[in-house]
Amino acid sequence: MQLKPQDFLVALKLVAWGEQRWTYARLAQELGLSASEAHAAVKRGLQAGLLVDAALLAPPPAAAPGAQEAAAIYRVRAKPRRALAEAASSADNPARVHSRNLAEFAVHGAKYAFAADRLPVAVGVPTSHSAPAFAGVFAPGSDDWVWPHPNGTARGQGLAPLHPSAPFAAMQDAKLYEMLALFDALRVGRARERGMALKRLPLLIYPDGPKPEERPMYG
Known part of the structure; x- marks a missing residue:
């Protein structure tokens, strides 16, 4: 299996x-x-x-x-x-x-099981640190990431979504969208973005679990 x-x-x-x-x-x-x-x-x-x-x-x-x-x-x-x-x-x-x-x-x-597949620059649905859930957390820049999609509103570096239906599902469910974006931050983000995802994603999935350790972030 x-x-x-x-x-x-x-x-x-x-x-x-x-x-x-x-x-x-x-x-x-x-x-x-x-x-x-x-x-x-x-x-x-x-x-x-x-x-x-x-x-x-x-x-x-x-x-x-x-x-x-x-x-x-x-x-x-x-x-x-x-x-x-x-x-x-x-x-x-x-x-x-x-x-x-x-x-x-x-x-x-x-x-590692679902490694990132980087695509050409495209118009699509923002993901990783560029997703709406992180507005104001990270300043917009040239390294924005998007899932290429015909109904997209942002332009950035293309990233294949976890599954072809993920953009559709994410646009209907804000919490699911946030978790998928955090997962992408783990896959393609820089140190600060990965650090945020390492802290936030497990808390969304397992609120009663052990709290992630605070670690200095570089990069």
């Missing part, structure tokens, strides 16, 4: 949704993926440990008052495998993010 870019995109989208309940149909629609791509991405995310089966997190049903353990001897005929598959495909909130694992992967592994 090898992770694909859309698997990381799906995981970040689930971070952006937080505690919202979701379905595969909604996930596919908002990310510009097919239903089969969304299913496969979640499956690989579960296998890699970036996601957790939501059914495993649900508390067991409470026993009825006065019920005894002996009631467990009664058997219920299992549903046919096909019925289980159909139920899973329409299930509400079928998986959740494993925040610690995803934050670790985002900072230490993803930039």
Whole structure:
């Protein structure tokens, strides 16, 4: 099993949704993926440990008052495998993010698994430190980065997005956009920009995790 870019995109989208309940149909629609791509991405995310089966997190049903353990001897005929598959495909909130694992992967592994592909100067959607979330943090300059896109409003150094549908998804979800831009800062940013991304991205994914160490930034 090898992770694909859309698997990381799906995981970040689930971070952006937080505690919202979701379905595969909604996930596919908002990310510009097919239903089969969304299913496969979640499956690989579960296998890699970036996601957790939501059914495993649900508390067991409470026993009825006065019920005894002996009631467990009664058997219920299992549903046919096909019925289980159909139920899973329409299930509400079928998986959740494993925040610690995803934050670790985002900072230490993803930039190597999904290396940056630099493109010619183009008009597109700003990313990395040029994204709207960082307006006022970094002064605009000649090293602005963009995802080439027909609906783009900025001109800069072209950078292939994590996945072809990432610009579409980002323009609909500000938190997802911020995380994708931070990921690009890790991939192509200078020392100061990488330092910001190393601090900010894991906190967005895993707010309850250990706080990143303060390190001097050069460059």
